[in-house]
Amino acid sequence: MAAVPLYCVCRQPYDVNRFMIECDICKDWFHGSCVQVEEHHAVDIDVYHCPNCDVLRGPSLMKKRNNWHRHDYTEPDDGSRPVQAGTPVFIKELQSRTFASGEEILRKMAGEQVTPRYLERHGFNYPIMVTEMEGLGLKLPPPTFSVLDVERYVGGNKVIDVIDVARQADSKMKLSQFIKYFMAPHRAKVLNLISLEFSDSRMSQLVEVPDVAQKMSWVENYWPDDSFFPKPFVQKYCLMGVKDSYTDFHIDFGGTSVWYHVLWGEKVFYLIKPTPSNLALYEAWSSSPNQSEVFFGDKVEKCYKCVVPQGATLLVPTGWIHAVLTSQDCMAFGGNFLHNLNIGMQLRCYEMERRLKTPDLFKFPYFEAICWYVAKNLLETLKELREDSCPPPPYLVEGVKALMGALRTWLKREVSQPSSEVPDNIRPNHLIKELSKEIRYLE
Numbered sequence: 001m002a003a004v005p006l007y008c009v010c011r012q013p014y015d016v017n018r019f020m021i022e023c024d025i026c027k028d029w030f031h032g033s034c035v036q037v038e039e040h041h042a043v044d045i046d047v048y049h050c051p052n053c054d055v056l057r058g059p060s061l062m063k064k065r066n067n068w069h070r071h072d073y074t075e076p077d078d079g080s081r082p083v084q085a086g087t088p089v090f091i092k093e094l095q096s097r098t099f100a101s102g103e104e105i106l107r108k109m110a111g112e113q114v115t116p117r118y119l120e121r122h123g124f125n126y127p128i129m130v131t132e133m134e135g136l137g138l139k140l141p142p143p144t145f146s147v148l149d150v151e152r153y154v155g156g157n158k159v160i161d162v163i164d165v166a167r168q169a170d171s172k173m174k175l176s177q178f179i180k181y182f183m184a185p186h187r188a189k190v191l192n193l194i195s196l197e198f199s200d201s202r203m204s205q206l207v208e209v210p211d212v213a214q215k216m217s218w219v220e221n222y223w224p225d226d227s228f229f230p231k232p233f234v235q236k237y238c239l240m241g242v243k244d245s246y247t248d249f250h251i252d253f254g255g256t257s258v259w260y261h262v263l264w265g266e267k268v269f270y271l272i273k274p275t276p277s278n279l280a281l282y283e284a285w286s287s288s289p290n291q292s293e294v295f296f297g298d299k300v301e302k303c304y305k306c307v308v309p310q311g312a313t314l315l316v317p318t319g320w321i322h323a324v325l326t327s328q329d330c331m332a333f334g335g336n337f338l339h340n341l342n343i344g345m346q347l348r349c350y351e352m353e354r355r356l357k358t359p360d361l362f363k364f365p366y367f368e369a370i371c372w373y374v375a376k377n378l379l380e381t382l383k384e385l386r387e388d389s390c391p392p393p394p395y396l397v398e399g400v401k402a403l404m405g406a407l408r409t410w411l412k413r414e415v416s417q418p419s420s421e422v423p424d425n426i427r428p429n430h431l432i433k434e435l436s437k438e439i440r441y442l443e
Contacts, residue, residue: 021035113135136211153203196239198237216340257338259314270306281296342395
C-alpha cells in the first residue's frame with residue numbers, strides 16, 4: 001500500500017478540515033496554525049515563503065494595495081470600477097446616505113406587551129422595538145460581559161466562521177484568535193462574527209430567549225424528541241462585531257423571524273418591507289453578477305434606517321429584507337424562529353433560497369422536515385377546533401393552505417430529486433388528504 005503523503009513542519013497527512021497554505025518556493029503545504037498564518041491573512045500574501053525557505057529567501061512578499069473601494073484591493077484605482085459592499089469607501093458612503101426613518105414602520109412596545117396573544121390578534125408584520133428588556137422574559141449576562149467572557153464560557157478552541165468585511169468573504173479561525181484580534185489596539189482588518197450558535201456551550205445557561213420567541217417557535221412546539229433528524233439549534237447566537245462591520249441585504253434563512261438584543265455598542269438596521277415587488281427585486285439582485293456593486297436600498301421605493309442602541313431589543317418579522325452596520329464595537333445576542341403567523345411568507349422565502357441555490361450551510365436545518373411535523377400537529381389543532389365548534393383564526397387557515405401546497409410540491413419533486421425529509425412516522429399523502437378535508441369543512 002502506498003504511503004500517505006505527509007505535509008507541513010508537523011509531518012501530518014492532509015486534513016480537509018484544516019486551512020493550509022502552499023510555499024511558493026519549495027511547493028510543500030503547511031497548516032496555517034503551524035506556521036502562524038491565519039486564513040484571512042493568507043489572501044494578503046503575494047508570494048509565500050515557509051519557515052524553511054524564508055531563511056534563504058527572506059520574508060513572504062505581501063500584495064500591494066491600489067484601492068479602498070474594491071473587494072480585490074490590488075485592482076488599479078483608475079475610476080472605472082464601482083464601489084463594492086463592505087469596503088472602507090462603501091462604509092463611508094453608507095454613513096452619509098439619507099434614509100426613511102425607522103419610526104415610520106417600527107412598533108414601539110413594552111416587553112410585557114409582546115406576547116403570542118397580542119401578535120395573533122394584531123399580526124406580526126412590522127418590526128417591534130423594545131427599549132427596556134424587562135417583561136420580555138429575556139435573560140442575558142450584564143453589559144459588563146466581555147468578549148473574553150465569551151471565550152471563557154464557549155472555549156477558545158471552537159472553530160468559528162468570520163467575515164472579512166472589506167472582501168465580504170468568509171474564513172475560519174479559532175475563537176481565541178478572534179478574541180485576540182478584537183482586543184488588539186490596532187486592527188488591520190474589519191472582521192465580523194455573526195454565526196456563533198452557543199446552545200451546546202456553558203454560555204447557554206446565561207441566556208434565556210424572549211418568551212414570545214420560545215412560545216411561538218416551531219422547533220420548541222413541534223419538534224419531537226424521537227426525531228430521526230437532529231434538532232435545529234438556531235435560537236442562541238452571539239454576535240461580536242468591531243466598528244464598521246457590515247452585513248449586506250439578506251432575508252434570514254427559511255424566512256425566520258429574528259430577535260436581536262444589543263448588550264453593548266450599537267447596531268444600525270436598514271429595513272425593507274417584503275412586498276411582492278420588493279421580493280422579486282431582491283431575488284433578481286441576489287442572483288445578479290454585480291450584486292456587490294449595487295446598493296439594494298436604491299432599488300426599492302423605501303429603505304428604513306433603524307438605530308438599535310445598547311439595551312434595546314428588535315424583533316424582525318418574516319421575510320423583511322435587511323442590512324446591518326455595526327457603528328461601534330458591539331456585542332449582541334439573537335435568535336431565529338419559525339412560527340404559525342406567517343407560514344406562507346416563510347415558505348416563499350424557502351423556495352426563493354432553493355431557486356437561488358443557497359448552500360445548505362446558510363439554510364434553516366431540516367426546514368422541510370419541520371414543516372411535516374407542523375402539518376401533523378396543525379391537523380390535530382384543526383380537528384380539535386372543529387369538534388369544539390370554534391372557527392380557527394384566518395392566519396392559521398391561510399397558513400395550512402400554503403403548507404399543503406408546499407408539501408404537495410415537495411412530494412412531486414421527490415420523484416426526480418430525492419432528498420427526503422419526510423419523517424418516518426408520517427404518511428405524507430394521507431396527511432395532506434386529511435388536511436384538505438379539514439379545510440373543506442371550513443369552506
